[in-house]
Amino acid sequence: MSSHVLGRPSAFLFDCDGVLVDSLASAEAAWKSWAATYKPDFDMERDMQHGRRAMDTISELVEADLVEQAFEELLQSEMETVDGTDAIPGAVALTESLPAGRWVAVTSGPRELALARLHSAGITLPEKLVTAEDVDRGKPDPQPYERGAEHAGVPISECAVFEDAPAGIAAARAAGAGWVVGIGAGALEPWSDGSLPDVVVPDLDAVRFVDGDLVILRTLS
Template sequence: MGVQMPPNAMSGQVHTDSHHANGAAQGAAVLFDVDGVLIDSYAAYRRIWTRWALYRGLDPTIVWSHTHGRRPVDTIAVVAASLDAEAEYRLVRDFMAEEGDAFPVYPDAAAVLHVLHAERWGVVTSGRAQTVRQRLHAGGLPDPPVLVDSTHVTRGKPHPEGYLLAAELLRTPTERCLVIEDAPAGVEAARTAAMTVIGLTTTHSADELAHAHHVVSSLTDAKPLIQDWLRR
């Protein structure tokens, strides 16, 4: 199953590391969501979206229910269709900037990524690449060989476009990609892309992640599954 490359991907704006991504397809690949998987952003984003919802006179609970795994502009378009989504996203980013360093990496993320130092891997995020890299670096994590962010797709999760693009950049068939996700929208996106999914119960219950192939509580618990996947 292929994917139509967006113009900015073809112009090289999708981050790739040539050592990992430009050779012939081989082995397997592991793809990570970022928020709720590598970065513990739940509390900070809850504050940000609550603040925005109250600022616009919206129900924070309803707004929050539409945020998980989705691009902010897509969330805004659903909960406040009469507003300019791009303009509102700039306001959300202003609120985000005021949170400072309230986006720590999970303590077990480094050990998992260390296993992948010589493997094919990347991230598919609903955030923006610059912000993601800053937060990963601040937590001592490496730069992903492939990073697909919200600006590289025309349709965010639960559409599979982001994961299909990552597989294309890694030159890995979708059925040989393992995805680590924490949100139902991300699980749906990966499954629609014909990928195997591990769901982490960091932000959602096991019942909410029931469509994932495996459900575990942390990256530590996911590590042996990832290692097994890479050995196949």
């Protein structure tokens, strides 16, 4: 598909991991170490539903009285490898081109980890951030993106959401986002409810914000 205008959003809501930052290597190392202690048969590549809060995943894998401890150990391991986090291509340029106060990071990760990864990747921190601690229900529930729109000060129908994970895309759709941009090939896979983005791009280098227009330069088939 050739370059085209997707719409004129009033605000921009970005998932963090896989959209703004590439943290896959550090996350895989942390989960592998975690699984050796708490769930030896767990394989992140095979078993993980990306885009969900770690606490939600862990609560399904270990006994209730171990959940808090298991989560804290995973977080500690992820924090130890945060320096290896890089920006997704185009993330710095795109976020710096957006109106002040009109882009929000909406992540399933804990605040401490999200801030550390954004800093490591060289992305100027947004004025507003929605993290795992800020919601009662994580993605695919719509609450994270509803909260993101509140922080941006505009209706969710005027927001463009950028997501790489099917669970996050489902959350954006359920919230009523005006536009949903999938990032990477994983966004081509529908969530269990059939949710799909409006368009899928390889990374944020394929997106521009020009004179109020959200412009898509190239897409994945």
